[in-house]
Amino acid sequence: MRRKPKKIAAERRLFEAExxxxxxxxxxxxxxxxxxxxDAEDLVQxxxxxxxxxxxxxxxxxxxxxxxxxxxxxxxxxxxxxxxRERQVFDGAxxxxxxxxxxxxxxxxxxxxxxxxAQRQIIAREINRAFDQLSEDARxxxxxxxxxxxxxxxxxxxxxxxxxxxxxxxxxxxKQLQLSLHxxxxxxxxxxADDGDTEDPVSLEAFRSxxxxxx
Amino acid sequence: xxxxxxxxxxxxxxxxxxxxxxxxxFERHLEACxxxxxHLSFERSFRQQTRDSIGGTQAPEHLWGRALHRLDEIDETKxxxxxxxEIRPMRWKQTGLVAAAAAALLIIGGVMRLPxxxxxxxxxxLQDVIDLHTKALPSDVEAEAPQxxxxxxxxxxxxxxxxxxFEEPTMRFIGARYIKVGTRPAxxxxxxxxxxxxxxxxxxxxxxxxxxxxxxxxxxxLYYHDVGGNVVTIRQHGGVxxxxxxxxxxxxxxxxxxxxxxAD
Numbered sequence: 001m002r003r004k005p006k007k008i009a010a011e012r013r014l015f016e017a018e019x020x021x022x023x024x025x026x027x028x029x030x031x032x033x034x035x036x037x038x039d040a041e042d043l044v045q046x047x048x049x050x051x052x053x054x055x056x057x058x059x060x061x062x063x064x065x066x067x068x069x070x071x072x073x074x075x076x077x078x079x080x081x082x083x084x085r086e087r088q089v090f091d092g093a094x095x096x097x098x099x100x101x102x103x104x105x106x107x108x109x110x111x112x113x114x115x116x117x118a119q120r121q122i123i124a125r126e127i128n129r130a131f132d133q134l135s136e137d138a139r140x141x142x143x144x145x146x147x148x149x150x151x152x153x154x155x156x157x158x159x160x161x162x163x164x165x166x167x168x169x170x171x172x173x174x175k176q177l178q179l180s181l182h183x184x185x186x187x188x189x190x191x192x193a194d195d196g197d198t199e200d201p202v203s204l205e206a207f208r209s210x211x212x213x214x215x
Numbered sequence: 216x217x218x219x220x221x222x223x224x225x226x227x228x229x230x231x232x233x234x235x236x237x238x239x240x241f242e243r244h245l246e247a248c249x250x251x252x253x254h255l256s257f258e259r260s261f262r263q264q265t266r267d268s269i270g271g272t273q274a275p276e277h278l279w280g281r282a283l284h285r286l287d288e289i290d291e292t293k294x295x296x297x298x299x300x301e302i303r304p305m306r307w308k309q310t311g312l313v314a315a316a317a318a319a320l321l322i323i324g325g326v327m328r329l330p331x332x333x334x335x336x337x338x339x340x341l342q343d344v345i346d347l348h349t350k351a352l353p354s355d356v357e358a359e360a361p362q363x364x365x366x367x368x369x370x371x372x373x374x375x376x377x378x379x380x381f382e383e384p385t386m387r388f389i390g391a392r393y394i395k396v397g398t399r400p401a402x403x404x405x406x407x408x409x410x411x412x413x414x415x416x417x418x419x420x421x422x423x424x425x426x427x428x429x430x431x432x433x434x435x436x437l438y439y440h441d442v443g444g445n446v447v448t449i450r451q452h453g454g455v456x457x458x459x460x461x462x463x464x465x466x467x468x469x470x471x472x473x474x475x476x477x478a479d
Contacts, residue, residue, distance in 0.1 A: 005294060007464070008290055008293050008294060009290075012286065012290060015286075016283070016286075020279065023274045023278065023279055023282075024271070024272070024273050024274050026274070027272060027273070027274035027275075027278060028270060028271060028272040028273075028274075031272055032269060032272075037275075041275065041278055041281070044274070044278060044282065045278075045281060045282050045285055048282040048285070048286065049282070049285050049286065049289065052286050052289055053289060054384075056385045056408075056409030056410065057384070057385070060410055108253055108254065108257040109253070109257075123264060123268075124264065124267060124268040125268075127264060127265055127268035127269060128268055128269060131265075131268075131269050142265065142269075143269070143270075145230065146262050146265045146266055147265065147266050147269060147270035148270075151230075151232070152227075152230065152232045167227055167232070170226065171223075171226055171227075174226055174261075177265070178261065
């Protein structure tokens with residue numbers, strides 16, 4: 001290979017130093033979006049190639065992680081989602097309105113302070129399951145806000161939408177996650193079903209079967 | 216403030232995204248309301264559990280290596296491209312003497328007399344141009360629409376000014392201001408090239424290219440002066456001078472000068 005000019009080599013070193021710490025973030029996010037380790041690896045590689053190509057467009061002083069995630073999100077939408085567009089974005093739970101008081105106090109307490117490691121693990125597993133059932137958009141919102149802890153402004157840039165939209169989409173996504181978790185947790189008997197709550201989404205069957213198991 | 220309102224926006228509160236006034240109101244409400252406090256602690260702990268449950272997957276060991284391999288490919292094409300620029304039919308006097316990081320001044324479309332010590336006007340003018348860049352005076356008109364820049368300079372300069380356009384996506388227009396080079400009205404246009412400032416001065420000075428060195432880049436005729444460690448590059452267009460000054464390597468500046476679209 002031809003010897004690289006100094007400038008190219010220097011830029012390369014800089015890019016590597018900046019990008020390497022975010023590799024796990026990129027992979028973790030890619031895996032959650034594509035749900036496939038193979039696709040996730042491809043997506044991360046594409047992301048890094050694009051980022052390197054447009055490295056001089058990155059504005060120093062802004063959040064590099066957010067910038068990478070924005071490139072990754074664009075790459076994901078362009079390449080991986082197109083093939084599976086039919087796979088709902090706005091159908092299912094996404095289209096349904098989400099109520100406010102989804103859970104009772106008792107439920108919240110049950111999920112807030114899981115007793116012991118075993119229960120903690122069950123809840124973690126259940127959150128995973130509930131998360132995977134979310135729409136792509138909702139998954140992206142939860143990932144960016146709750147896992148990567150980006151600001152609304154950064155999320156708006158990553159998703160290419162106004163800040164106000166971030167708030168409502170994020171709110172919706174979190175409620176969906178909680179709702180799904182709650183329903184399943186009740187069915188499994190991890191937490192008590194909410195009684196007397198008019199907005200309680202739990203079915204009577206689930207409530208009864210739980211009682212039956214308990215007694 | 217109602218509990219309903221607080222609970223509706225509890226997520227934004229925990230995210231720290233409420234405006235300061237609302238933030239304070241929320242805090243006040245939460246101090247007094249045990250019901251909302253429970254919602255708050257749930258919101259916080261649920262956030263934590265979400266993070267613990269779905270975040271933190273580590274990338275496979277080989278992934279970084281594979282990505283680097285693809286970056287190597289990009290570097291190779293970049294290297295090939297930069298080599299292409301160097302084999303263009305240009306005369307590089309003293310190229311070896313110019314440090315890679317040396318600042319370069321590019322004057323496009325002007326006429327300038329050589330700064331040979333006898334010509335104070337030409338030399339002084341060059342120095343003025345360099346000084347104007349170094350001082351980095353603030354813009355009077357910010358980027359956005361080129362039309363606004365055109366309007367801003369109407370009546371200020373005896374020639375129409377519009378920001379030069381560049382093929383290079385790395386060249387971003389930042390803003391512009393009215394300025395004087397000696398006694399001549401000029402437009403200073405500020406650009407950013409991959410994080411480095413580039414100043415383009417537009418003014419009338421037919422003497423600017425007299426005795427300047429001459430070269431051809433990409434089919435364009437360019438003039439340039441070496442001023443200390445800096446290079447001043449000039450391209451003529453329509454009797455108006457467009458002057459660039461930036462902390463860029465000489466080939467990069469020459470390339471920018473040659474490719475700039477300085478008129479409609």
